[in-house]
Amino acid sequence: MNYPLKYSIQSVSESAVCINFGNSIDALINDRVHAFCHHLKKSSATQWIDIIPAYTSVTIIYNAIELRKHCSSAYEVVKQEIEKAIASCDWNKKGIARLVTIPVCYHPNVAPDLVRLSKEKKISIEQLIWLHTTPTYLVFMIGFLPGFAYMGTIDKKLITPRLEKPRTTVKAGSVGIAGEQTGIYPLDSPGGWNIIGQTPLTLFDADRKAPVLLQPGDQIKFKSISMDEFMSFDKNSFNVFNL
């Protein structure tokens, strides 16, 4: 990557530090975030409690009590370790890059904002589906709810602000748009994203070996399915991962 490496290290609390690589929603900056997370997981001497990627930042949760057994400032030790990790990081490696195909039913019966968006943007529903299913999206980060993936960026024509009045309930599986982001609700939840479709896949299943389907850094492709296919969808026979 021929992008100058800019970063800042900031303490967040007695047991958390944040490394920031920029200040815009940008796939190149976000790639750096995932490369750094991958590097930290693989090569750190310290056992980190959590490594949390976001759009432009990585937040590390550490065990200050453990670290203080050997020093007088846990933060200084962590900071030094991070400087070392930044110096030794391979910015082109971000772990297993998975391509995930997600079937989505774009039908007004499961997508309360679909017709309104098509009218507002003066495009047909077919065009809207085409615009949403054409790009390959990046999972910038996961947050808000267990397994809620912030993906982007969407075609400029689809950019829509959040609802002024969030709904009290959005169904699990609902596919929404907010700003230049697209996302899927993993659980029934209140929410303010514009809902344009629904996937029959289960994004969050506590009993599954990997409860959360999508991971930060995944590549996502949406595939349009009909209402019939949605109703008769067999989760077991659909292969979402094309590794």
Add this chain to the structure above:
Amino acid sequence: MSLEVIRSGLLDTIQDVGRYGHQHLGINPSGAMDKTAMHFANALVGNVHNEAVIEMCFPAATFVFNKECLIALSGADFGATVNGKPIQINHPIAIPRESELKFAKNNSGSFCYMAIQGGIEIRHWMSSASTNLKAKVGGEKGRALKKGDVLSFRKTDFIASELLVFPWSVSTSFYKEPTLIHCIKGGEFDWLNKSSQEKLITNPFTITTLSDRMGYRFQSESLRKSINEELLSTAVQFGTIQLLPSGQLICLMADHQTTGGYPRVLQVAQSDLPKLAQRRSNESISFRLISLQAAEDRLINQHQQLQQIQTSCKLRLNQFVSEKYKR
């Protein structure tokens, strides 16, 4: 060996220190609101500090124990009685079988913890017993306890034929100066204009009724920013105090989301989180700035005190039991 919930409380959940290592997947830590009180309750009955406990809000549930056991209550004082006899918090208490534990009066604090010797038999989900109400996982079926729930506990050294409040208790200075909350500067502290920075560390802030395990909302003279940049979401923590667009503050608590995008003006010192958690709505607090180093030192100091308490509780308990109770 079990206890049964015979009357539901407002919000009683099973919690431990929380679920860590999965925040990159949006799985939030949950865990006890007041971890010091959880630690105390466990220490008093000789459990490891992270054993799952029952966290209760007022009005709390009513329990019946079908078997003798040793319990301890810590944190909020809800006027507990066993078979009608008042019992104190922060003591080990031997409970005879078929006893009824009730909570009659909201005397002080917000969250009361009950530990049972040997711990509650509860399936861990992703390495924690904590209830995550939003994802409906952990604890008892991912929800608050309700009438009819039966919780098993593992073992007991006690065959108490009558109620006995053991003659020692734990106490601490951790909750002193209850309205003063120590904080370090948040990442966007400097976004506030000068007069709002001043107000933040001098004015009182009142906890509103819109406060829960996810966050405490404060009412105060509203604060203003001099920098109005758009902030991208980043990871947030228990104790992160954010400035809402209204100019009011919210402090993220145990059930916080993993990420957030509001300016972070303060971060509550970890050692003062228990104190803040036990404040009630309509009570006021004020914030005092300390350095990161001072916050770290306080955390270490608190941890050492907790370890000493844990050790001395265990000693007292072993002595007492070998003299009086051992089978």
